[in-house]
Amino acid sequence: MLANGLVTYESWDLKQLSIPSRSLLYQLQPVGIRTPMVESLTGYIERLAEAHCIPPDVLISRIITPLLKQIFLKSRTSRDLRSLFDRATAINGTGNIARDLVQALQKLTLIEDLHLLTLLFWCEIIPTRNLFRTQSAWCAVCYEEWSLNNQVIYKPLLWTINSVKVCALHKICLCLQCPHCQQELPLLSWRSRPGYCSKCGGWLGMNLPVKSASELMACSTLSKEELHSQTWIVEVIGELISSTLSFKSPPVKEEIAKSLSLLIDAVTDGNIAEFARLMGIPKNTLWMWQTGKALPVLDILLKICYRLEISLLDLLKPEQLAVKSFTKISHKTFRRSPTLRASPKLFDANQVQDALLAILASDKEPPLTMEEVATGLGYDRRTIFRHFPDLCRAISAKYRSYSKACHTEKIQQSCREVKQIVLKLHHQGEYPSEARVSEIMTNPGYLRYKQVRAALNETRRKIGF
Structure with missing residues (x-):
């Protein structure tokens, strides 16, 4: 306190504080970034x-x-x-x-x-054809371990890739059906929740004490060789996923073409036909890949890498592939299945005609398709059509008519089912929304037909909605 009775206080900085930006949603951190088990x-x-x-x-x-x-x-x-x-x-x-x-x-x-x-x-090097599975897959033991250890329950990106069939950690096949309702689960739906069935809400983990490694291997339906190749595939794809940040820029498709040319030169001295035969790939298809006119799907890349004992990352870096030794691989003997040329079969016109007439007169359901007829007779479908075009058209028309009738019946059955579901939900005091009705339907896909949707709307109007 000063002599005049005034008090000196600490000075305040009145400069405006910089407030960091606020997010609309929680800043939920993704799981497994920069690891093979990154979240999807x-x-x-x-x-x-x-x-x-x-x-x-x-x-x-x-x-x-x-x-x-x-x-x-x-x-x-x-x-x-x-x-x-x-x-x-x-x-x-x-x-x-x-x-x-x-x-x-x-x-x-x-x-x-x-x-x-x-x-x-x-995106430049991996075509999307057959890349992802359309339904969910998961490791029940992983879910159970994460739950017991109070870890985050999540869905790794690795599990969504179609080539991945096993859990490399536990050496068991990924689950494809809910253990409670035995239904396949979509990747994403109205009520999806990590670790739980989107149909019945059941827990997808293994509700048992975690088994030993030997017991887990016994649970697998794969042979020892298949399990080895699948484990390798999981490790290679996981390595690819986790290495994203190690690239200065995204790889381009020209690098795949360059790498294939290097492999063909190293393994078969530039003989495309021989390399295609060793890999079990059509020669013209391989030529399209080598010239950069098309891209191989992931399964084919994995097949080539597995046989040549290289990783996907090696294939994406031609400069590293150029210094790699293929001496041992080039002399490796691949098992080849001998293909014997079938002797030509004489076409018995009278026998085929009698068989076609008998099939047309038959009341068997479902009727046979022309492909099934040709297979049963042991002839090519085009050969039969060339001799008896009218009979072939009649058989195909018979099958189409049957399929159309079955389709109509299924639509009518779905209409009746929708009406029953709406009335049941209304009786239970629950609003019969389209999403709720589709969850209960046997075939929810039939809601896309206007007759079924009309039955839904008509039934809801009748009960006052």
């Missing part, structure tokens, strides 16, 4: 929805969709969401849907590098 984007969406105590359909339709640049959904109705869920493989893939969703989620959460939860980085 579909699984991240499920965890993000669970963290906000809302189902994935609400998160997508009300929060994510307004930020999408591309118009993937014409509206936010359950029908349009179903079309997105049916294309859920694209969310983890290499195209515009994955890119747009990554950008939207990064803006909502302010989390960077969400593209690492997809295969966007490899």
Whole structure:
């Protein structure tokens, strides 16, 4: 205190503080970034929805969709969401849907590098054909261990890739059906939740004490050789996924072509036909890949790498492949299955004609297709058609008529089922929404037909909705 009775206080800095940006959604950190077991984007969406105590359909339709640049959904109705869920493989893939969703989620959460939860980085060299499985797959033991250790339950990107059939850690096949309701599960749906069945809500982990490694190997239906190749595939794809940040720029398809040329020169001295025969690949197809006119699918790349004892990363770096020694591999003897040329078979016109007439007169259901008829007679379908075009057309028309009648009957059956479901839900005091009805239907895909949807709307009108 000063002599005049005044008090001196510490000075205040009145400079305005810089407040960091706030995210609209929780800054939920992805699991396993820069590791082979990195989380998938579909699984991240499920965890993000669970963290906000809302189902994935609400998160997508009300929060994510307004930020999408591309118009993937014409509206936010359950029908349009179903079309997105049916294309859920694209969310983890290499195209515009994955890119747009990554950008939207990064803006909502302010989390960077969400593209690492997809295969966007490899879009130039990995075709999407047969790349992802259309249904969920998981390791029940992994789920159980994560739960017992209080770890995050999530869906790794590795499990969504079609080539991956086993869990490399536990040496068992990935599960493809819920152990409670025995149904296959979609990659993403209205009520998806990591570790739980989206149909019945059951826990997907192994509700038993964790088994020993030897017991787990006994559970596998794969042979020892198949298990070895599958374990190698998992390790190689995992290495590829975790190495994204080691590349200065995304690899381009010209590098695949260059690597294949190096392999052909090293293994068969530039003989494309011999290399194609050793790898079990059509020569023209291999030529298209070598010249860069087309790209091999992931399964073919894995097949080549496995036989030549190299990794996918080696194949993507021609400069490293050029210094690799293939002396041992070039002299390796691949097992070849001898193909004996079949002797020509004489065409018995009278016998074939009698058989076709008998098939046309038969009342057997379902009727045979022309492909089945040709296989049964032991002749090529085109050969039979060349001799008896009218009879072949009549058999095909008979099968089409039967298929059309079956289709009509299934639609009518779905209409009756929808009416019963709506009335049952109404009796239970539950609103018969389209999403709820489709969950109970035996074949929910039939809701896409206008007759079934008309039956749904008509029944809801009758009960006052």
